[in-house]
Structures are given as C-alpha cells and as structure tokens.
Amino acid sequence: MSESINKGNESGVSAPGGEFEIPVEELDQSCRTPVLFMFYKAGGWLVLSALFGLLNSVRFHAPDLLAHCPWLTYGRVEAFASVAFVYGFALQAAFGVALWLVVRMSRTALVKPGFIFVGACFWNIGVAVGAVGILAGDGAPHILFELPKYAVPILLVAYALMAGLGLVAFLKRQSKELYVSQWFLFAAFLWFPWILTAATLLLQYFPVRGVAQVAIAGWYGTGLTMIVLGGIGLAILFYLIPKLSERPLHSRHMALFAFWLLLFFGNSAGILSGSTLPSWISGLSAAMSFFVCLAAALVGLNLYHTVGNRLSSLFEPEFRFVTVATVSFLLLGLLGAVNAMSGVAELTQFTLVLPALQTLALGGFIMMALFAGIYHILPRILGINESQIGAVNLHFWLSLGGLALTIGVLGLGGLLQGQTMIDPTIPFTAVTKSALTFLRLETVGSILLLAGSVVFMVNVGKVACRLVCCGPKGILSGLTGAENVEEGSETAASESRPRTNAVAPKRAANKAPKKSAKKTTKKAAAPKRKQAKKAAKKS
Amino acid sequence: MNNGLLLFLGILAAMMSSWFGFVHTPQVQFGNLLPERDEITGATFPSPRSGSANRGRAIYRENGCASCHTQQVRQEGYDFSVSVSDFGTNTVDVSSVLAGLSESYTQGSPLPAVPYKLAEGVDLREAEQTVKKLSNAGAAARALISVSGSDIERGWGIRRTVGSDYLLDAEVMLGSVRIGPDLANLGNRNSDSNWHYVHLFQPRQVVEDSVMPSYAYLFDKRPVNGVPDADALRYDGELVTDAEGRQVIPRNTAKDLVAYLLSLRLDEPVFEAPAPEQEKKATPSEDAETEASPASSE
Numbered sequence: 001m002s003e004s005i006n007k008g009n010e011s012g013v014s015a016p017g018g019e020f021e022i023p024v025e026e027l028d029q030s031c032r033t034p035v036l037f038m039f040y041k042a043g044g045w046l047v048l049s050a051l052f053g054l055l056n057s058v059r060f061h062a063p064d065l066l067a068h069c070p071w072l073t074y075g076r077v078e079a080f081a082s083v084a085f086v087y088g089f090a091l092q093a094a095f096g097v098a099l100w101l102v103v104r105m106s107r108t109a110l111v112k113p114g115f116i117f118v119g120a121c122f123w124n125i126g127v128a129v130g131a132v133g134i135l136a137g138d139g140a141p142h143i144l145f146e147l148p149k150y151a152v153p154i155l156l157v158a159y160a161l162m163a164g165l166g167l168v169a170f171l172k173r174q175s176k177e178l179y180v181s182q183w184f185l186f187a188a189f190l191w192f193p194w195i196l197t198a199a200t201l202l203l204q205y206f207p208v209r210g211v212a213q214v215a216i217a218g219w220y221g222t223g224l225t226m227i228v229l230g231g232i233g234l235a236i237l238f239y240l241i242p243k244l245s246e247r248p249l250h251s252r253h254m255a256l257f258a259f260w261l262l263l264f265f266g267n268s269a270g271i272l273s274g275s276t277l278p279s280w281i282s283g284l285s286a287a288m289s290f291f292v293c294l295a296a297a298l299v300g301l302n303l304y305h306t307v308g309n310r311l312s313s314l315f316e317p318e319f320r321f322v323t324v325a326t327v328s329f330l331l332l333g334l335l336g337a338v339n340a341m342s343g344v345a346e347l348t349q350f351t352l353v354l355p356a357l358q359t360l361a362l363g364g365f366i367m368m369a370l371f372a373g374i375y376h377i378l379p380r381i382l383g384i385n386e387s388q389i390g391a392v393n394l395h396f397w398l399s400l401g402g403l404a405l406t407i408g409v410l411g412l413g414g415l416l417q418g419q420t421m422i423d424p425t426i427p428f429t430a431v432t433k434s435a436l437t438f439l440r441l442e443t444v445g446s447i448l449l450l451a452g453s454v455v456f457m458v459n460v461g462k463v464a465c466r467l468v469c470c471g472p473k474g475i476l477s478g479l480t481g482a483e484n485v486e487e488g489s490e491t492a493a494s495e496s497r498p499r500t501n502a503v504a505p506k507r508a509a510n511k512a513p514k515k516s517a518k519k520t521t522k523k524a525a526a527p528k529r530k531q532a533k534k535a536a537k538k539s
Numbered sequence: 540m541n542n543g544l545l546l547f548l549g550i551l552a553a554m555m556s557s558w559f560g561f562v563h564t565p566q567v568q569f570g571n572l573l574p575e576r577d578e579i580t581g582a583t584f585p586s587p588r589s590g591s592a593n594r595g596r597a598i599y600r601e602n603g604c605a606s607c608h609t610q611q612v613r614q615e616g617y618d619f620s621v622s623v624s625d626f627g628t629n630t631v632d633v634s635s636v637l638a639g640l641s642e643s644y645t646q647g648s649p650l651p652a653v654p655y656k657l658a659e660g661v662d663l664r665e666a667e668q669t670v671k672k673l674s675n676a677g678a679a680a681r682a683l684i685s686v687s688g689s690d691i692e693r694g695w696g697i698r699r700t701v702g703s704d705y706l707l708d709a710e711v712m713l714g715s716v717r718i719g720p721d722l723a724n725l726g727n728r729n730s731d732s733n734w735h736y737v738h739l740f741q742p743r744q745v746v747e748d749s750v751m752p753s754y755a756y757l758f759d760k761r762p763v764n765g766v767p768d769a770d771a772l773r774y775d776g777e778l779v780t781d782a783e784g785r786q787v788i789p790r791n792t793a794k795d796l797v798a799y800l801l802s803l804r805l806d807e808p809v810f811e812a813p814a815p816e817q818e819k820k821a822t823p824s825e826d827a828e829t830e831a832s833p834a835s836s837e
Contacts, residue, residue: 067753075603137601212570424692
C-alpha cells in the first residue's frame with residue numbers, strides 16, 4: 001500500500017509521465033504568481049513582526065521608550081507583532097504553501113490564479129487594516145485574536161477567494177489516492193473559516209457575556225495553532241520528509257490515527273489560561289493534551305521510520321528546516337502534556353512559560369515548517385536551481401539561534417518566575433526582577449530573529465524580482481493560466497533559454513559532486529519534461 | 540482514507556465536538572448568567588462601574604494592558620477554624636471540652652479571652668464537630684473559613700475570582716501573563732488616585748524597580764507660570780514634573796483609566812467562592828496584616 005502512496009506523493013519527481021495528463025511544470029506554473037506574491041508579502045509581515053517584537057523587547061531595557069506616543073504602547077505593539085506574525089506571515093505563507101501542495105498532490109492546475117492573486121491582495125489589505133486598527137486602539141484583548149472587528153470580514157472574503165479556488169483544485173483532483181498531507185490540508189482549510197467566523201461573531205459582533213468570552217478565545221487560539229497552522233505544518237512535514245529522504249511514508253494507518261487524534265483533541269488541548277473558568281474546562285483540556293502528546297509521538301515515530309537509516313541526512317541543508325520543525329512539534333506535544341499536569345500547571349500559570357510555549361509552536365514548529373516548504377517550492381515554481389536562492393544557510397542559523405535563545409530564555413525565566421510567584425513571602429517586585437534578567441536576554445533572540453527574517457525577505461525578494469524581470473509576459477502567464485511551460489521548467493534553463501545559459505554549467509558543476517542521486521532523478525525526469533514541452537507547443 | 544466525503548464528514552464531526560465542548564457548553568453553563576439584584580439592599584452583583592470607569596476600561600483594552608497584567612486570582616483551597624465569641628456560664632463543661640480540643644489549654648485553668656481561635660487549618664467536618672462540642676457545653680462558637688493560596692496571601696484578593704465577577708464587562712480581560720502584578724482587586728489594595736496618576740506618568744517614581752512603561756501621553760505637560768495648577772500632579776507634597784520641568788496634568792483619558800483601576804474590586808461574597816470577609820472585619824487578626832503589607836510594595 002505504501003508504495004502506491006509514495007507514487008502519489010512523489011509524483012513530482014518520479015511519477016511516470018504517462019500516468020497523469022498535466023506535467024508537473026505546468027502545475028507549478030499555474031500557481032506561480034499568487035504563491036510567490038504570498039511568500040513575498042509574508043516575508044514583509046515577518047520582518048515587521050520581528051521589528052515590533054524587538055521594540056517591545058528593548059522596552060525592558062528602557063521602559064520610558066516612546067512614552068509620548070500613544071500608538072506604540074507596549075500592549076499595542078505586542079498585539080501588532082502577533083497579528084503581523086500570525087495573520088500576515090504564518091497564515092499567508094501557509095496558504096501559499098498549501099495551494100502549491102494541493103495543486104501538486106491533486107495533479108490539477110490551479111484555475112483562475114488571478115482570483116487567488118486578488119484574494120491574496122485582499123488578505124494583505126485585511127491584515128494591514130487590522131494591524132493599523134490595533135495601533136489606533138481598536139484591538140481585541142485576546143491572545144491570537146487581537147484583530148479589530150472590521151478587519152475580519154475583509155480577511156474572510158480574501159480567504160473565500162483563495163480557499164475556494166484551492167478547493168476547486170482539490171475536488172478536480174486527478175489522483176484517486178488521498179495522501180496524508182491532503183487530509184491535514186483539507187481539515188485546516190475547513191477549520192479556519194469556521195473558527196474565525198465563530199470567534200468573530202461571538203467575541204466581537206454579538207459578544208457573549210462574561211468569561212465565556214475567555215473560553216471561546218482560548219478555543220479559537222488553540223484551534224488556529226493546532227489545527228489550522230499546525231495542520232498545514234504537518235502537511236508540509238508529511239510531504240517533504242518522504243520526498244527528501246526518497247522513501248515512502250512508513251505507515252499510513254499510523255498517520256491516520258494521529259490525524260484523527262489531533263483533529264478531535266487538538267482544538268481544545270491546552271486551554272489553561274485561568275482559574276476563573278470552571279475547573280472542568282482546564283481538566284478536560286489537560287486530558288486532551290495527553291492525546292495530543294500521543295498524536296505527536298505517533299507522528300514522530302512515523303516520520304522517524306520514514307527517514308529510516310538515513311538519519312545523517314537530517315542535518316543536510318535542505319532537510320534542516322524540516323528537522324527543526326519536526327523536533328519542535330514533538331517537543332510541543334510533550335511539553336504541552338507536561339504543562340497540563342496539575343502540579344506543573346500551578347507553577348507555570350501566568351508566567352513566561354506561556355509565551356515560551358507559544359514561540360515553540362508558532363516559531364519552532366510552524367514557522368520552520370513554512371520555511372522548509374517555501375524553500376522547497378521557490379525553485380520549482382520559478383524553474384531555478386535550489387542553490388540560486390540566496391543565503392538559506394544564514395537564514396537557517398539565524399532563525400534557529402533566535403528561536404532557541406528566545407524559547408530557552410523565556411522558559412527558564414518563566415520557571416523561575418513561577419517558583420518565586422507561588423511563594424507569597426517574596427514581594428512581587430522581586431518576582432518581576434527575577435524574570436527581568438531573562439526578558440532582557442531575550443532581546444538577543446529578538447535581534448537574531450529580526451536578522452533572520454530580513455534574510456528571508458531578501459531571499460524571497462530576489463527570486464520574486466526574477467519573476468518580475470521576466471517581463472509582463474511572465475507575470476501575465478502566471479495570472480491567466482498555465483500555458484508557458486518553458487518558463488517554469490526546472491531543466492529548461494540549460495537547454496533552451498539563452499538568458500540563463502551562462503549560469504547553468506556553473507550550477508551543474510556545483511551540484512554534481514554533492515547530489516548525484518538528485519541528478520539521476522532529474523535525468524530520468526528530463527525526457528518527460530521534453531515530452532511535456534512538445535505537447536504544450538503543439539497545443 | 541481516500542474517500543473525500545468520508546474525510547469531510549469526519550472533519551465536520553471533529554469540528555462539532557470541539558464546538559460542543561468548548562463553545563456551546565460554556566455558553567450554556569455560564570454564558571447566560573445575569574447580574575443578580577439583592578432584594579433587600581437593592582444592590583446588584585457585580586456592582587456596575589461608573590461611566591468614567593467604563594470609558595477607562597476601553598483605554599485599558601486599547602493599550603493592551605492585559606498583555607502584562609492578569610485580573611484573576613487563584614486559590615489553593617479552604618481551611619477552617621473555630622472562633623469562640625463567648626464561653627457562656629457553664630465554665631466546668633466548657634473547660635473540659637476545651638482541654639480536649641486545644642493543646643495549649645489545660646483543664647481547670649482560667650478560660651482564655653474571647654474571641655478565642657482554635658482548631659486552625661482543619662477541614663469543614665472537623666470544624667463543625669468542634670463547634671458542636673463547644674455549643675453543647677454552652678459556649679457560642681462558629682466555624683470560620685479561610686482561603687489559602689499564594690495569590691490570596693499576596694493580598695491580591697480575599698477569594699478566587701469566579702465567572703460571575705465579570706458579567707458587566709463588554710470585553711473580559713483576564714490576561715494570561717503576570718509581567719506586572721494582578722489587578723483584580725487593585726481598587727481595594729490602593730485607592731489613592733494620586734498614586735495611580737504618578738504611577739502611570741512615571742512608574743519608577745513610586746515603585747523603584749518597576750518595569751512598567753511610562754504612559755506619559757495620558758498627561759498634559761504645561762510650563763509653570765507662577766503658581767502650579769490645582770490638579771497638577773504632586774507626590775509626597777512635591778510637584779511632579781517632566782524632564783523639562785513642566786507640570787503634569789492628567790487628561791480625561793488618564794482620569795477615566797484611573798477610575799477604572801479604582802473600580803477593580805472583586806471582593807463581593809459569592810456562593811461559589813466563599814470568602815472570609817465578614818469574620819475578618821469582626822476580628823482583625825494577623826491575616827489582615829499580611830494582606831496589607833504586600834499591597835504597599837506595589
């Protein structure tokens with residue numbers, strides 16, 4: 001069974017050309033412009049978010065900074081950074097990656113990519129309106145749901161455009177088999193509008209009374225992290241790990257079990273914020289954390305067996321982001337369960353452990369998985385070599401360093417803070433003082449993250465420039481449909497395009513010693529591509 | 540799992556179950572709670588905020604104060620003790636009962652002064668049995684409740700906060716991280732509005748190690764021409780000035796915000812979280828002192 005799955009999954013590399021009607025290049029071509037646009041914009045939001053995060057971190061060194069500026073108070077900047085990260089970067093990049101994955105795995109070209117482009121524009125307008133609204137003082141007081149109420153409808157319209165066309169591609173799928181990643185993507189795409197609409201209506205337009213708001217905000221936040229972003233993150237892991245290690249997924253059944261565990265329990269695990277809510281909520285939520293931990297263990301085991309005896313390849317450049325994302329996900333499952341235990345929860349409640357876990361989820365797992373996906377997709381949709389994307393290594397080490405430092409420092413500081421907070425003989429100013437050292441150290445992490453996100457934006461910006469430099473024809477063909485195959489072909493450069501001829505031999509020389517395996521697969525794929533080109537020319 | 544429809548139905552079921560568990564059930568359980576009105580005193584619980592305090596709540600939300608401050612108090616559990624207000628006339632019986640209950644008292648020695656506290660830190664059952672024994676001997680005694688937990692001992696509240704405390708707020712800002720102290724009972728801890736103005740303008744002037752940012756934009760800065768304004772900020776009898784020596788006058792937004800901060804009082808007795816309020820007023824004991832001391836630190 002697993003071999004046939006592999007065929008569906010690996011279609012991009014090794015599927016025989018005759019099986020599906022549309023060649024891979026044409027698929028990539030069909031989603032090129034909107035996906036690249038989303039990645040580019042996501043990079044911009046990431047830089048903004050990191051910048052605002054750094055500003056707030058600096059505040060712990062200089063608390064009087066910008067005291068005369070009402071738009072930049074600590075709370076507003078915090079909410080802005082969160083919205084820019086979650087809605088501007090993570091969701092946008094996740095949609096881009098997800099669209100490409102849907103197209104690749106369904107083996108259907110994206111119809112009307114222009115509408116998706118418009119949808120992505122609307123999305124950015126929505127996030128911008130929301131983010132500026134927060135600075136102006138219209139934000140909501142809930143973690144991960146800070147958006148002002150007038151921003152959400154714009155986001156929903158944008159989402160309808162993007163996801164609707166993604167759904168069309170999914171429904172028109174050529175491959176009969178549904179791969180694991182497709183389950184997660186499907187769940188994430190159904191889940192997001194549901195929880196966003198529900199939370200907006202119940203928190204903003206027709207607010208429920210009292211602390212039911214807190215329960216709903218917690219439900220939304222965990223759903224967004226675990227099912228929507230987490231689902232897309234896992235889809236990326238389940239797609240990339242078999243592909244990069246060139247082995248079929250170890251067990252589909254295990255993946256299925258983990259999928260349903262996550263779906264039924266992930267949305268409600270870890271709602272611990274508060275002793276004010278009835279205790280059954282945190283009790284039930286804690287119990288669910290253990291199921292999520294089990295699901296994470298299953299995912300980890302499955303992926304570990306998929307990699308098999310090629311564990312050393314985990315540290316190779318193209319694998320690194322995936323490895324960090326997977327390890328973060330496993331840690332998240334484990335720490336989530338540990339944090340839910342009653343003795344620990346009392347210690348960590350209301351401390352910096354909470355932002356540390358959130359950074360682990362949103363940064364370590366989701367952001368790194370998205371980077372992995374983006375760096376996998378970029379060369380394919382642009383028909384360039386992987387080595388042509390700038391400083392991926394620098395980006396990796398900056399991000400990893402920033403994340404490790406931030407999570408470690410916040411986690412340690414949180415534990416210390418918790419330990420001093422439950423001792424009433426220690427005055428609260430001393431409690432804050434004990435956490436302050438760590439909050440100040442975190443500035444270094446913020447700087448690294450900012451540097452990493454700038455490198456990322458430059459990386460994406462540079463390849464985006466390539467697309468624009470291809471002239472109006474390049475952009476136009478990306479928007480109106482997939483007709484121009486030559487532009488998107490991975491190997492076309494060395495054969496037919498004079499413009500990149502100069503680079504091609506050097507590139508081949510660079511790659512040859514290191515990646516002989518990859519080269520052979522490319523050689524095998526080359527005849528197929530030629531065929532595709534011919535077919536396209538005929539039509 | 541190759542059937543798209545089956546997948547869809549499964550996802551729908553998962554969505555419904557999480558909706559049912561964490562949106563629907565909370566809404567049914569406590570989303571429909573209404574403020575209660577005491578028929579005798581005419582007071583409502585929770586007591587409504589003034590208009591100024593309600594505007595201040597919006598300012599609290601706008602500035603995201605909840606990202607550093609919680610408004611919820613935890614407690615670990617309840618302890619009980621027994622307080623004797625009158626030993627009655629049957630000194631012989633009371634003396635023998637008391638000797639059986641209290642280690643510090645030996646039978647036959649003169650009865651201690653009232654109010655006398657004994658059996659501290661016991662559970663409700665034991666406290667009630669003690670009360671019964673004493674009452675049977677003719678003494679007037681009753682069980683007292685006391686709440687334990689670090690938040691309570693810090694003086695951040697006299698009982699844990701419950702859902703019905705927040706019924707009148709359009710947006711509930713419980714917060715989740717305590718970079719600053721909990722504010723659920725700020726109005727009870729420190730009702731000096733001038734302190735709050737100075738603290739908002741320059742936190743480090745009143746709390747030495749504070750990490751709170753300055754909210755100077757909530758204040759007007761005007762040069763002093765002769766005599767300072769009547770509502771210019773003063774602290775310890777001295778005029779508070781900014782870096783350029785100008786006097787500092789709270790704007791309406793600052794006044795509203797402080798009105799909100801002072802309105803934060805979650806100490807009304809509720810059924811689901813009994814508080815030792817009444818007894819404390821009757822017997823100012825060492826508990827009251829511990830409550831007061833951390834409050835002065837911030």
